Each structure stands twice: as C-alpha cells, then as structure tokens.
Amino acid sequence: MDNLHIYLPIAGISVNILLLLGLGLMVGFLSGLFGVGGGFLLTPLLMMIGIPPTVAAASDANQIVAASTSGTFAHWQLGNVDFKMGIILVIGGIIGGTLGVQLIKILRAAGNADFVIKIAYVILLGVIGSYMFLESLRSMRPQVSKPGETRPEKESWFTAFSRALPFAMHFDKSGITLSIFIPLIFGILVGMLSAVMGVGGGFIMVPVMIYLLRMPMHVVVGTSLFQVLFTCINVTFMQAYYNHTVDLIMALLLLAGSTTGAQIGARISHKLKADYLKIILASIVLLVMVKMAFGLLLRPGVLLSFGGGH
Amino acid sequence: MAIRNAAGWLYLLILILPVARDSAISGETPDTSTITIVPEQIRIGAFYNGVEVKVAANVASCDGAVIVLEGGSEEITLNKKGRVAVIWMNVAKITISGIPRVYILASSDELDEICSRDTQEEFRLGVESLRIPMDIKSDQPLTGAEFDQFLKLKIENGTYNTNNKVKLESTPLGELEVSSILPIPSKMPPGVYEIKLYCFRQGRVVEMQSAGLKIDMMGLPCAIMNLAEKNAAMYGFMAIVAAMMAGVIMGIVFSSLPGNKRRY
Numbered sequence: 001m002d003n004l005h006i007y008l009p010i011a012g013i014s015v016n017i018l019l020l021l022g023l024g025l026m027v028g029f030l031s032g033l034f035g036v037g038g039g040f041l042l043t044p045l046l047m048m049i050g051i052p053p054t055v056a057a058a059s060d061a062n063q064i065v066a067a068s069t070s071g072t073f074a075h076w077q078l079g080n081v082d083f084k085m086g087i088i089l090v091i092g093g094i095i096g097g098t099l100g101v102q103l104i105k106i107l108r109a110a111g112n113a114d115f116v117i118k119i120a121y122v123i124l125l126g127v128i129g130s131y132m133f134l135e136s137l138r139s140m141r142p143q144v145s146k147p148g149e150t151r152p153e154k155e156s157w158f159t160a161f162s163r164a165l166p167f168a169m170h171f172d173k174s175g176i177t178l179s180i181f182i183p184l185i186f187g188i189l190v191g192m193l194s195a196v197m198g199v200g201g202g203f204i205m206v207p208v209m210i211y212l213l214r215m216p217m218h219v220v221v222g223t224s225l226f227q228v229l230f231t232c233i234n235v236t237f238m239q240a241y242y243n244h245t246v247d248l249i250m251a252l253l254l255l256a257g258s259t260t261g262a263q264i265g266a267r268i269s270h271k272l273k274a275d276y277l278k279i280i281l282a283s284i285v286l287l288v289m290v291k292m293a294f295g296l297l298l299r300p301g302v303l304l305s306f307g308g309g310h
Numbered sequence: 311m312a313i314r315n316a317a318g319w320l321y322l323l324i325l326i327l328p329v330a331r332d333s334a335i336s337g338e339t340p341d342t343s344t345i346t347i348v349p350e351q352i353r354i355g356a357f358y359n360g361v362e363v364k365v366a367a368n369v370a371s372c373d374g375a376v377i378v379l380e381g382g383s384e385e386i387t388l389n390k391k392g393r394v395a396v397i398w399m400n401v402a403k404i405t406i407s408g409i410p411r412v413y414i415l416a417s418s419d420e421l422d423e424i425c426s427r428d429t430q431e432e433f434r435l436g437v438e439s440l441r442i443p444m445d446i447k448s449d450q451p452l453t454g455a456e457f458d459q460f461l462k463l464k465i466e467n468g469t470y471n472t473n474n475k476v477k478l479e480s481t482p483l484g485e486l487e488v489s490s491i492l493p494i495p496s497k498m499p500p501g502v503y504e505i506k507l508y509c510f511r512q513g514r515v516v517e518m519q520s521a522g523l524k525i526d527m528m529g530l531p532c533a534i535m536n537l538a539e540k541n542a543a544m545y546g547f548m549a550i551v552a553a554m555m556a557g558v559i560m561g562i563v564f565s566s567l568p569g570n571k572r573r574y
Contacts, residue, residue, distance in 0.1 A: 005359035007496060009531035010538060014359040014496035062549050069557025070564075077565055115399040233550050240546030244538050248549050249356075249530070255553055259560035267564075296397045302466060304388045304404070304459045 010247035011055045017253060019049060024063060024257025031067045031202075031258065032074065032265025033272075034221065034281045039064055039200045039232075040121075040288060042254070051250070052306070058239035059247045059254070061232045064200050066255030067262045068229040074266040075222025082173035082219050085183055086226035089205070092187015093231045100192035118296055124193070125289035128207050132282035135211065140275050158212055174215040174223075182213065191231065200228035203285060210278070217274040221266075345507050345519040352494060352525040354532075360496040365416075365505055366489035368481060369517050372509035374417070374424035375476050375488040376435050379505045379523065381412030381469075381498070388460070390448070402450035406460060408443040412469045412498050416490040418476040425513045433508060433515065437461050437470055468495040500525045 005014040027042045039060050046056035075081050165179030186208050190201040202224045209220040240246040269277060345367040352361055365377050385407040392401035417424060421436045431439045441457050448456075464470035476490040488507060502524050509517040527535060538545045 005357060005496075007354055007356060007358040007531050009354075009527065009535045012497060012499060014357075062553055065550055065553035066557040066560075069554045070560045071557075073558060073561030074564065077561075115397075119397075233554075236550050236553070237543075237546040240538065240549055241542045244542060246538070246546065246549050248534055248538075248545070248552065251549060251553065252556070255556050259557055262557075263560060263564035296399070298398070299393075300391055300398055302459055302462045303391045304456070304463050305391065305400075306386075306388060306463075 006249065006253070008051075008055075008247045008250045010059070010245065011051050011250060013050055015049060015051070015250070020250060020253040021257040023049075024067075024254035025261040026257075027254075028067045028070075028258025028261025029265040030261075030284065031064075031225070032071050032262035032267075033269045034202075034206060034265075034277060040125075040203050041284070044288075044291070046250075051247075054243060054245045055247050055250075058236070058243065058245035059251045061200070061235040061239060062246050062248070062251035063254035063258055064228060064232040065236055066251075067258035068200065068202075068225045068232060070259040071225040071262040071266055072222065072229050074263055075225060078218075078222070078266075078270070080218050080222030081226050082171055082215070082223045083226070084169075085171050085174060085213075085215070086223045088180060088183040089187040089190070089223070089227040090230040092184045092189075093191035093201070093227060094234065096188035096191020096193075097231065097234055098191075099188070103192060118292060120193075122289055122293050122296065124204065125285050125292070128204065129282050129285035129289055131211070132207055132278055133286065136275050136279040136282060140279070171215075174213075174219050176214055178213065186212070187227070190227075200232050202228045203281075206281070217277070218270070221269060345505070345521045347505060347521050347523055350521075350523065352523070354500065354525065354527045356530045358496060358531075360498070361494050363492045363494055363505075363523065364489065365492060365507065366487060367507050367519055368483075368485045368487050369509050371486055372478070372488070372511050372516060374419055374510040375478060376415065376417045376421070376424065376508045376510070377476055377488075377490050377492065377505065378435065378508070379412065379414040379492055379494075379503055380410045380434075381503050382410065382501060383408060384411040388463070390450070390456070390459075402448050404446055404448040404452075404456060406456075407445045407447075409440055409460075412503065413437060413440065413464075414470075414492050414494075415472045416476045416492060417472075417474055418478055418488075419474060424510050425515075429513065429515065433518075435508065437465075437472060468497055471495075494525075498525060500527050 004017045006017050006020075007014045023042065023045055027045075030041065039057075042063070043053075043056050043060045046060060047053055051059075072081060162178055162182050165181050167180040168177055169180050170177045186205070190205050190208070193201060193204055205224045205227060206220055209215045209224060210217065215223070236246060345365065348364045348366075349361070352363070363379075369375075385405060386409075387403055387405050389400040390402040390404050391398050394401065415436060417435075421430055425435070430436050431442055434440065434443070440461075444457060444460075446452060446456050461470065471493060476488060479487045479489070481487050488509065492505070502522055504520055505523055506518065506520045508515050526532075534545075537548070
C-alpha cells in the first residue's frame, strides 16, 4: 500500500491513490444518484486526509466538472435534462456567482467569513434536510382515501405567488408553467451560495426544484447536474487563474472514481423509488449538518489553524 | 617590561579568543571528519511519498550528539480560535515570524541529558529553543499559549519532528560513528535545507559539522507546477477540458454497456 502513493504538486503532499479513487467513487455515486455535485461532501473529506482547504475546494470543483459532465451525459441520454430550465438557472448562477465573489470580499473584510459560511451551512442544511426528511416520510405513509374519491392538491403560497409574476414560460420537459423570474432568482441565489460556500450547489437546487418548482424527480436530477456543470466550470477556471489552487493530478484521480460512480448512481437512481432517494439524500444532508455543527461546538484540538480556505 | 609583556599577552588573548571558541565548536579533528548524507539530493517525482535521509559522520569522541535539519525562516499567518457563546470560531489572526518552516531533530538522548538549557538555546536545539527568536504579532491581546499551540500545529502537520534515534558506534579505527535516519515528510517543500551535527562532551559542543540537502521537483509534478504558475489560464482551460473529456468518455463507455436504454 505504501508504494501506491502519488505526489500532488499543488497540494504539496503525497496521498494514497486508492484513497483518492475511493473517495471519488463514493461521491460520484451520490452525484449520479441524487443529481448533486457532491462538493459539500468531498471538500470536507479531502481536508480530513490533509489536503489544504483552498486546494481541496478548487480541485473538488474540477472533479465535479467531470462527474457532472458524465452525469449530465447519462441523464441526457435518458431524456432527463430540461435544457430550457437549465439554461435559465445557469444564467442566474453566473450572475449570482459574480455577486457572491463580491459578498465574500465584504465578509472577509468584516472578519470571520469562515464562521459566517459554516453557520450558513448548518442552518441551510438543517432546514433543507429536515424538510426533505419529513416530507418524504409523509409521502411514504399509505394514503387513506375512499375508493373513487380524488383529493384536489392544495395550492401552496409559493405556487400562487409564482402564478402572479409576469413572463410566464412553459417548460415542456418538466411539464410546468412558471414565470421566468422564478428559476432566474433561484439561479442567482444558488450561484451566490455556491461562490460563498465553494460548492456546485446541487444539494440546494435539487430540493428547490422538487418542492418549490414542482419539477418531476427524474428531470430534477439531470437538470441540476447540467447547472452544476456550468457553475463548476466557472469556479475551476477562476480558482486556477487567480489562486493557482487546482491540483490537476488529484482532480484526475478523483474524477476517475467519480465518473464511474456517477454512472452507477445514475443507473441505480432509475431503479429506486423517488421517495427512497429523497429520504436517503435528506439523511446525508442532515449527517453533514450534524458534523459541521459539532465542529463549531466542540473545542478544537489545536487552537490555531493555517490561514486560507473554508 | 612586565606591563608591556602583560599587554602583549592580553592582545594575543583577544586575537585568539574567537578562534578558540570556534575550535571548541569545530572540535579537535575538524579536518578528518565529514558529514555524509544519503541521498544528498531528493527529487520529487510522481510517486514521491517522502523519504528517509541517512546522516552519518565519524568524530573523534563524544558522549552525546544532536542532528538538526532546518528549513528557511518563514513568516506565517494563522487563525486563532476562541469560544464565543457556545461556538468555537476564529477570533484573531496572528502572524509568526523568525521560525523555520521545517525543523527535524534527532538526538542520542533526551536533550536535557546532553546539554544545559542555555546551550540548547544558544545552538537552537529542540523545538522549545525556537520560542526565543520567534516573534508573534496579533490584532488581539496575546494569551501566552500561542507558541505551544503553534508547536502542536506544526507537529501534527509533520513539519516539526523530534526523536532520540541518533546512534553512537565505535569504529575499528578508534573513532566514533554518529548516525541517524531523518524522516523527510512529503509535505516538505522544494528548497535547500541545512543539516547540522553537534557533538557534545560533558555538556559542551566539541564539534559541529553541516551539509546542505536539496529538494527539487522533477517530471510530471514539475511540469504541472510550472504550467499552473506560469500559464494559469491555459492550465485552468486544460483542467476543464480534461475533466469534461473524462466525463464524456466515461459516459460513452457506460452507455455502450448492455442494459443502457435510450429514451428520447
């Protein structure tokens, strides 16, 4: 096992090849299964094996490009990508990403940007995870209704609000009609969060598409991957150009695992019930939230840390 | 005459004193012993995972020896964590200067058994001796625990390391061979490092030798590093294209496998 190490020139350390392949495989599997980029899981895992935070975040974005290309490709073949919706989300994401970079500058100047980011993570993951978990449990319960009786679906406040907005557009693939502003605003919000948190944003966009945009689950996964792909292309280039923190060797090893994992995940996602998928994703989101919350509450072993990254 | 003689002796003493101190350090047989390092140069290639460097020297005699590998002096900015309400967060930034980037020490015994604390401080032996030249600046009041926390961080990081693995063995020629194996972590960046050997007799340094250790990058890591630093836009573009190609190739490979249905 000792001679299976590879030197990562940008990270400046050597790591076991099998470890990187394994991490990539695991995260790619989740990516294909749920339509999330996996950045929110892989970045902390890379930091745990000793990769500097800035290099972990940047190289992770690079490997997400591969995993989401592979995942988007697989879902496109299966007819699961709503390109119309995806393009609007990507436009919003680019606007939001640009605003997010400025937000980071302001937060850093104000001090403790890391803390704000972590707290934001814990709150966001907690709310999304809990909501998804409860919603999935509710929908898994057997419905008690008399034969022949159809219960009209209650219109949510959000649906009513979105109906009132101008520039309504029909999205054939998703089978929904929405104001163009809804996906654009969500794209901007996710783009901002992506820039601040250094992730693809799929784990935020998937619940938004399911619960707020009311898109069908199989289209959600493919469309989310499409948006994550373009967000991470932007992040990879910016990180490589401005910070020199993209470790290509590490990214290639991670993506060798993640692209394989993404394909396996995409295939399995079609064989699993949507409710099971939702409850598994909710559990993962909640686990990451709990880990991050403990990180904030427990006394660290060393009260100093190297600067940079989050 | 006596006064003139005394003045002459005093003048001679002033001239000789620095030489005497140097000779006390360099020992009685400075010309016959040389420090050997194997390998003398470390090349970081694609499968580099740190190495062990063997350091050895023949000396006349000593009862204790210390080998120190030091990197260049660096200034480092660290985040200091503190508790605010129930949450641990970064509460200040501290800048530490005057400390080596890498400090690896091997000794034949516990340092306190080999020489006094004053001697340790004089020759910068042991991580504790780094406390004096270190300069800490912060935008918040210092608590005094910063140095210990810094040591903990560097030891956990692997760039500071101490052990008692120096061997002292007699040779057939009546000399003493001082040797040790220094662990070089993969985190040690390329550069030129200095390895110093101190030999002690009854707590005094009787001999000091030094040699350089060069670490440089070669092959694929070197090419990637150069491209990333000198042509960042090309590197970023390459990283994106490589990732997308890998994704598409894997997609094609998997779609060609049996059981993959197309649905348009």
